[in-house]
Amino acid sequence: MPDRRSLAILTLVVAAALAAGITVHSQEAPAAEPAQKDCSLNYSNFGKAFVEKYCLRCHTAQKHNFFTRRGAPKGADFDAYAGIKDKAEKIKKLVVATHKMPKGKPKPDADERRQVGAWIDCGLPE
Ligand code: HEC
Numbered sequence: 001m002p003d004r005r006s007l008a009i010l011t012l013v014v015a016a017a018l019a020a021g022i023t024v025h026s027q028e029a030p031a032a033e034p035a036q037k038d039c040s041l042n043y044s045n046f047g048k049a050f051v052e053k054y055c056l057r058c059h060t061a062q063k064h065n066f067f068t069r070r071g072a073p074k075g076a077d078f079d080a081y082a083g084i085k086d087k088a089e090k091i092k093k094l095v096v097a098t099h100k101m102p103k104g105k106p107k108p109d110a111d112e113r114r115q116v117g118a119w120i121d122c123g124l125p126e
Helices: 004-028 043-054 081-086 088-097 110-121
Strands: none
Touching (some): 081 088
16 A cells, blocks of 8 residues: 555646646647638628528518518618628627527528628628
């Protein structure tokens, strides 16, 4: 049976080795983020067509009536860039994180949802 003192030393050595291992490991992989952010998506080459396909059935300034808007709140209109910009954070949450939007069909696939997130994260280039 090892005595208390050698057990304590052993514990320290193991802890130090673990700490060293963690340090070395984290030095090997310093960047958790992708090396380069792809900000090639913008309103003209992506956003406009996306909202036309998936959102404007309800979120349009052309419709004023609760029923024809299918309940989409007033002021949440995406037929112009400014309207999208206004709600960008909510759009990110509902389309990318929770998938609560769009309501009904058609639904965007996982790749399209990821693209919406990338576009918003890049600051919504026009
Ligand atoms: C079939 C109709 C419909 C479609 C299509 C639709 N929405 Fe909605 N949207 C709603 C309704 C209804 C609400 C009100 C909240 C609720 O009922 O969940 C809403 C709420 C929202 C809100 C919150 C607005 C606010 O001011 O709080 C955002 C943002 C939103 N939708 C984004 C989108 C986006 C982006 C798309 C397209 C990808 C989309 N929605 C497609 C019906 C729709």
